Amino acid sequence: MSSETDHDLFADVDLGWEHRKNRIFLGIIFAASMFGVVMLALLLFDVATDLYVGLTEYNINLVDFLTRDGSRREELSGFRGAIVASIMLMVLVTFLAFFVGVGSAIYLEEYAPDNRITRLIEANLANLAGVPSIVYGLLGLAAFVNGVGMGPILLAGAIALGLLVMPIIIVSAQEALRAVPDGVRNGSLATGATQWQTIRNVVLPAAMPGIMTGTILALARAIGETAPLIMVGAIFINRMPRGPFDRFSAMPTQIYNWANEPSQHFIHLAATGIVVLLSFLFVMNLIAIYIRHRYETEI
Structure with missing residues (x-):
């Protein structure tokens, strides 16, 4: 009886x-996936080509490039100040965003009651994680650079980037805390x-690998952001910052400045800087993958 009913249900369906x-659907989603891969491959090929031309035809020395500060003279310009500024930014962003983000996640997951206000806060956090980065740059410019009177210093840039990644850290920390079984x-x-x-002693040690993975990926996003730093005034500084109250030019803004120069030499310097920045991003993502893999293996 059941087989006859199933036969009647599918009698008018064209299975072919x-x-x-x-x-067709499989082909569409495969084409969409390959489009992104092909575009990324073309971009990387273009950067690699500019890097090769810079090393061979423009005699860009990698050692000098990594050990010199920025300069208006193309043959003397280097990337050291931008690298140091970006590292200092990441250290400050970690201190500003990690503890506040993880603390907020702990409160929302372990202490806050499950009511409408808590759900509204969590929904807003998810929305803040998708806000364009330039909005945080405008916030940093209005509230800290001009409002508080900090000026275009490294600390102001770190605050803008900290506000950018804090929702991401909170959301990833919440997911890591939820993954800990209630039986524990x-x-x-x-x-x-x-x-x-x-x-x-129990929940945080179990959730820490997931929290660290989310934090590293958030910092990997922050280290490549340009718009917030441009908005707070990190345009071009030809010296290495000595502390959080110095003016600075990070790796993305230095690349942006070089790319806007009319000289082809600066264009190839920008390509070299892109490779260095991509190397930082690659290492940070490798660390996140390693932590995640080790965590899953232990589980």
């Missing part, structure tokens, strides 16, 4: 057309541990 639709929490509480002892 259904299979063709499935193949209940087992700790059953032994007489307080809620804070359970969070500190």
